[in-house]
Amino acid sequence: MTRNTTPATGDKPKTNVEGLSSAEVEERVAAGKTNANTDVKTKSVRRILAEHTFTLFNGVNVGMAVLVAITGQWRNLLFMGVVICNLVIGVFQEIRAKRMVDRLSILTEKRVRVMRYGQMVELLPSELVLDDCILLAHGEQVPADSVVLRGQVHMDESLLTGESRPVPKGPGDTLLSGSFIDSGDLLARVTKVGQDGYAARINAEAKYVKPVRSQILDSLRAIIRLGTYALFPLGIGLFLRTLFMDGATLDDAILSAVAAVVGMIPQGLVLLTSSILAIATTRLASRKVLVQQTYCVETLARVDTLCLDKTGTITTGRMEVSHVKPASGHTVGEVDRALAEVVRASEGDANDTAQALLAHAHKAGVERGGAPLRVVPFNSRRKCSGCVTAGGQAIVLGAARFVLDEKGVAQAADLAAGFDPCERVLVVCEVAGFDGEGAPLGEAALLGVVGIQDELRATAPQTIRYFIEQGVDLRVISGDDPATVSAIAARAGVPHAEQAVDATTLKTEADLAAAARRYHVFGRVTPEQKRALVRALRADGHVVAMTGDGVNDVLALREADCSISVASGSAAARNVSEIVLADNDFSHMPEVVAEGRRSINNLQRSASLFLVKTVYTALLALVCIFFPPYPFIPIQMSLISSAIIGIPSFVLALEPNHDRVSGGFLGHVLARSLPASAGITVALVVALAAERIMPMDFAETSTVCMLLVAIVGIRLIWRISQPLTPLRTALLITVAAIVAVGCTVFGAFFMVAPLTLSMCVLVIVTGALSCVLFDTLFNRSIALANSGGGIARLADRLEETHVAHRRNAKHQGV
Numbered sequence: 001m002t003r004n005t006t007p008a009t010g011d012k013p014k015t016n017v018e019g020l021s022s023a024e025v026e027e028r029v030a031a032g033k034t035n036a037n038t039d040v041k042t043k044s045v046r047r048i049l050a051e052h053t054f055t056l057f058n059g060v061n062v063g064m065a066v067l068v069a070i071t072g073q074w075r076n077l078l079f080m081g082v083v084i085c086n087l088v089i090g091v092f093q094e095i096r097a098k099r100m101v102d103r104l105s106i107l108t109e110k111r112v113r114v115m116r117y118g119q120m121v122e123l124l125p126s127e128l129v130l131d132d133c134i135l136l137a138h139g140e141q142v143p144a145d146s147v148v149l150r151g152q153v154h155m156d157e158s159l160l161t162g163e164s165r166p167v168p169k170g171p172g173d174t175l176l177s178g179s180f181i182d183s184g185d186l187l188a189r190v191t192k193v194g195q196d197g198y199a200a201r202i203n204a205e206a207k208y209v210k211p212v213r214s215q216i217l218d219s220l221r222a223i224i225r226l227g228t229y230a231l232f233p234l235g236i237g238l239f240l241r242t243l244f245m246d247g248a249t250l251d252d253a254i255l256s257a258v259a260a261v262v263g264m265i266p267q268g269l270v271l272l273t274s275s276i277l278a279i280a281t282t283r284l285a286s287r288k289v290l291v292q293q294t295y296c297v298e299t300l301a302r303v304d305t306l307c308l309d310k311t312g313t314i315t316t317g318r319m320e321v322s323h324v325k326p327a328s329g330h331t332v333g334e335v336d337r338a339l340a341e342v343v344r345a346s347e348g349d350a351n352d353t354a355q356a357l358l359a360h361a362h363k364a365g366v367e368r369g370g371a372p373l374r375v376v377p378f379n380s381r382r383k384c385s386g387c388v389t390a391g392g393q394a395i396v397l398g399a400a401r402f403v404l405d406e407k408g409v410a411q412a413a414d415l416a417a418g419f420d421p422c423e424r425v426l427v428v429c430e431v432a433g434f435d436g437e438g439a440p441l442g443e444a445a446l447l448g449v450v451g452i453q454d455e456l457r458a459t460a461p462q463t464i465r466y467f468i469e470q471g472v473d474l475r476v477i478s479g480d481d482p483a484t485v486s487a488i489a490a491r492a493g494v495p496h497a498e499q500a501v502d503a504t505t506l507k508t509e510a511d512l513a514a515a516a517r518r519y520h521v522f523g524r525v526t527p528e529q530k531r532a533l534v535r536a537l538r539a540d541g542h543v544v545a546m547t548g549d550g551v552n553d554v555l556a557l558r559e560a561d562c563s564i565s566v567a568s569g570s571a572a573a574r575n576v577s578e579i580v581l582a583d584n585d586f587s588h589m590p591e592v593v594a595e596g597r598r599s600i601n602n603l604q605r606s607a608s609l610f611l612v613k614t615v616y617t618a619l620l621a622l623v624c625i626f627f628p629p630y631p632f633i634p635i636q637m638s639l640i641s642s643a644i645i646g647i648p649s650f651v652l653a654l655e656p657n658h659d660r661v662s663g664g665f666l667g668h669v670l671a672r673s674l675p676a677s678a679g680i681t682v683a684l685v686v687a688l689a690a691e692r693i694m695p696m697d698f699a700e701t702s703t704v705c706m707l708l709v710a711i712v713g714i715r716l717i718w719r720i721s722q723p724l725t726p727l728r729t730a731l732l733i734t735v736a737a738i739v740a741v742g743c744t745v746f747g748a749f750f751m752v753a754p755l756t757l758s759m760c761v762l763v764i765v766t767g768a769l770s771c772v773l774f775d776t777l778f779n780r781s782i783a784l785a786n787s788g789g790g791i792a793r794l795a796d797r798l799e800e801t802h803v804a805h806r807r808n809a810k811h812q813g814v
Contacts, residue, residue: 017149017187019115019133028129035128035144035193045095052090056225057270058083064258071251075749078638079262086271089278094294112136112143115187130193136175137185138349144190145197146175151186152379154351155179166351168381178551183351183378198551214295215302215665216273216603222666223266223614234621235261241625248629256630259637269610272646273603276653280599287591288583296578299562301596305542306467307534307556310478310485312549312566313586314464314492315454319356322423323451325415335448338428340366342397345375345387353424356452376438386434393430395447396440400427403444415449422487423451453488459587460492466590468495475520475537477530479552482523489521496520503529512536530556547586549573564589599653604665605720606649608672612716613637613645615677616709620684627688629698631705639750640706643738644713651731652721671785672778676716679774683708686766694762699753703743704763706752710739711767712774719778 020028028034043051061083068076111122115133125143128134134146136153154166157179166182169175175188177197194200235257243253277298281291291297311317326335340361343354350358370390378385384398396403400412404427416425427449432442457463467474476489482500489497500521506512509532515522516536525533530548534556537544546553546560549569557563557576565577566584574580581588617637624630684705691701714735721728743752755763 017115017133018118020129020131021117024131025116025129028131033130033193034126035190035197036126043094048094049091052087052094056221057265058087060261060265064261067254067258071254073251073255076255076258076635078635079641082271086274089271089274090294092278094292110141112140128190128193130190132190134188134190135185136181136188138181138183138351140181142175142177142179142181142188144177145192146177146188146190148173148175149187149189151184152381153184153186154182154378156182156352166353170381183349183354185349214298216298216600217295219666219669220266220270220273223269223611234618234625237625238621238628238630241628242630256632259630259632262637266610266614269607269649272606272610272649272653275650276599276603279654280595284588284592284595287588288581288585289588289592290580290582291578292580293578296562297592297596298600299543299596300545300579300593301600302543303472303545303562303593305473305475305537305544307475307477307537307544307546307560308494309546309548309550309553310476310480310488311454312569312584313547314457314460314476314488314494316457317568318455319352319452320455321356321360321450322453323416323419324360324448325450326448327411327415327446330447332448335428335450336361336364336366337369338395338430338447339397339450340364341369341372341389341393342385342387342395342428344368345372346377346385349377351378353426353452356455357450374434376434379438382439384440386431386438386440388433394433394440396429396431396444397426400425400449403427403429403440404446405443408444408446411446412449416451419451420453420487420491422484422491423453426450426452454484456488456491457586459585463587463589464493468493470593473520473542475516475522475533477522477525477533477556479525480523482521485523486521494520509536513539516540527552527555531559534559548577598655600665602653602655604668605672606653607665607669608676608720609645609649609713609716611669611673612676612680612713613641615674616680616684619677619681623681623685623688629701631684631688631698631702636702636706636750636752639739639742640709640713643735643742644710644717647738648717648731648735651727655727667785671781672716672720675774675777675781676712678777679712679715679770680709682773683712683766683770687762690762690766694758696759697753699751700756700759702751703753703755704759706743707739707763708767708770711763712770714739715771715774716778719775 061080065077065080068074112125112128113135114121114123114128115135120135128144132144133149134143136142142155148169148171150171152168152170155169155175157167157176169186174191177192177200192198239253239257242248242256243250248256274294277294280297281294284291284297308314324332324335324339326332339357343350343357343361346354347358372387372389373392374388376386376396382398383402384396386394386396386398388394400409404412408427408429412425412427416423419425428447429440429444430447431440431444433440435441464474474494476485476494476497478485482502486497486500489500497520499519500523501515501519503512503515503522503525506515506529512529512532513536516533517540522529522533530553534544534546538559538561543562544560545562545564546556547564548554548557549566550573553565553569553573554576557565557573562579563577564579564581565573566581566586567574568584579592621630687701687704687708690696690704696704714732717735718724718732721731742750747754753759
């Protein structure tokens with residue numbers, strides 16, 4: 001019975017290659033030594049529902065709905081439609097994204113061949129236990145940290161370390177979970193399971209809940225929070241004044257207070273934001289781009305620094321033959337035929353390098369010869385492989401210093417002198433034959449050299465060029481050799497690619513921070529250093545996006561403002577990324593950025609309509625506490641909100657707009673909304689004052705106020721719609737028509753009073769003066785905002801202070 005003599009960790013491990021017995025498996029399962037819970041899990045449906053349902057926004061609106069229900073005036077509950085729609089859209093989008101990611105994860109879970117009870121069985125990775133003996137061959141992934149018992153292989157650890165070169169492994173060597181067998185096959189014993197494995201440990205470090213980084217979301221939360229603080233005293237004050245000092249009924253007092261409170265909460269803005277981002281994610285999904293966190297569309301639109309992982313983004317992860325150069329006295333055709341003979345002899349176990357050589361032979365049109373007389377598989381110790389052709393020619397392919405003498409090595413170096421630094425150089429030689437163990441016999445005669453390099457994505461240069469034109473700074477971060485990464489980055493067109501640094505020389509966080517400012521290419525970077533580099537860039541005020549596909553990228557993906565992965569990458573990378581490129585095509589990134597810019601630029605323009613209502617409603621409620629009555633009821637607010645705010649905002653928000661997003665969200669919005677709020681508030685105060693002079697009842701006063709709000713609101717739509725287009729002109733006409741029809745044909749439903757001559761005069765004169773005031777304030781506000789001053793600058797500073805406070809609190813563990 002064969003046993004492995006390599007020392008192992010843990011309790012007296014079972015090393016019998018016949019595998020564990022049933023009793024030993026049951027013992028380990030009972031002790032919890034199984035390979036379960038090794039991956040990052042997506043949110044549960046219950047958690048998604050809870051996060052979208054139990055919010056301050058929903059709580060305030062439900063409370064208002066209960067009060068309206070007490071009055072029995074059910075038509076005044078129309079505002080709850082906005083709440084329900086917002087909830088449904090948010091939950092639907094997140095559950096859809098979760099299911100798509102879960103399906104991607106399930107598709108990658110393959111069964112593992114395991115020796116148990118003296119026979120081979122196939123199990124899921126989660127069913128493995130400590131000390132299981134597993135059989136792995138070319139292309140298979142290591143399911144748990146293991147030690148090799150027998151076999152010689154080359155491992156692809158790029159998903160773990162970022163290093164794309166195959167790593168040779170033999171008996172006694174450690175295999176890391178998440179790596180792949182590049183060539184060969186082996187028998188290994190599982191040494192670590194579950195959360196003790198290498199990949200699982202990195203996953204565990206990334207399992208903290210990543211906060212959503214969104215100026216829009218922060219602004220919405222701040223507005224809702226501020227509105228909540230203000231609405232209770234204002235709502236209660238208005239309710240008490242209406243009930244006890246104006247002699248109104250309980251139902252009338254409740255409806256007045258609810259109308260004021262609902263007006264102060266920008267319900268439509270919340271729904272508009274959810275809807276616009278949902279439309280954006282749906283459009284991107286049609287392009288095979290999965291958006292897992294809708295607000296990251298905004299973040300990506302603001303990105304000014306993009307960190308690229310080399311493998312999977314700039315390169316395809318495959319190899320390609322870049323040069324074939326014959327030695328003196330030989331031709332390219334001879335070298336191509338010799339290469340084809342060697343790689344076709346071991347075609348059944350072709351790794352990435354062999355696959356590249358096979359593709360080159362096919363492209364070169366080299367016809368297949370007869371069956372080889374002998375096949376010499378690749379040997380990791382001798383760093384070469386070979387064959388004896390049907391015609392008796394012995395050919396060897398491998399690394400020059402392992403195959404040739406000093407003179408031959410120098411000759412090969414001269415031939416490869418013009419090759420790119422990132423190319424791996426192999427030599428093709430003719431030898432006398434092979435001994436019993438496959439070692440070449442006699443002096444090797446050099447036939448030629450071949451250069452192999454990472455295959456550059458065909459669309460990579462075009463995508464890189466797009467980001468350069470958009471003013472996005474690029475950083476390439478990889479676990480590969482700095483010279484190799486630098487050369488590949490240069491091929492892709494990354495600016496300053498020659499400024500490369502070996503991350504092993506960066507010993508402190510200060511070194512990393514300084515390097516992040518100076519260099520654009522980083523090699524030999526550990527997962528922890530990738531995270532530190534992203535942190536350093538964000539600390540300098542950059543909005544950072546990170547692309548990655550491996551476990552080694554997980555920590556940095558978590559730290560970035562926006563993280564992007566590919567479907568073919570590790571499940572851990574997919575699950576922690578906000579965006580997943582389902583077809584593994586990095587060229588979709590410009591489309592994602594363009595969609596984000598369209599959504600956010602238009603949303604900033606439309607949001608000003610919503611905040612107009614929030615501000616003037618709060619001011620009006622304050623005025624009406626001292627000078628009642630409050631002139632609106634909820635159903636009237638619903639008409640104004642739909643006509644002046646809801647419809648225009650959705651139309652404007654769906655227009656094409658690919659301008660770069662700049663400045664703060666709240667600053668942009670307030671610069672346009674506050675002038676309109678001031679104009680409407682002054683108009684309403686004039687109308688309330690006129691009620692005390694003119695013979696108008698509550699219904700007539702309410703109608704005048706509605707029309708004044710509509711006039712200034714339409715004027716605001718006209719200003720933010722410049723320059724006018726046929727669509728925008730039609731929008732203005734439609735809005736005016738809706739207000740007119742609502743106040744006439746459906747006047748009874750919205751409780752609108754018929755217009756009298758005095759009411760018409762009041763509306764025309766006050767509306768004209770209010771529009772003049774609005775135009776004056778609007779021009780001044782926009783001019784100050786464009787020059788970096790005014791309310792926009794103040795809002796931007798408040799946002800910057802809030803973001804800085806959150807970052808400091810996070811880093812301090814608060």
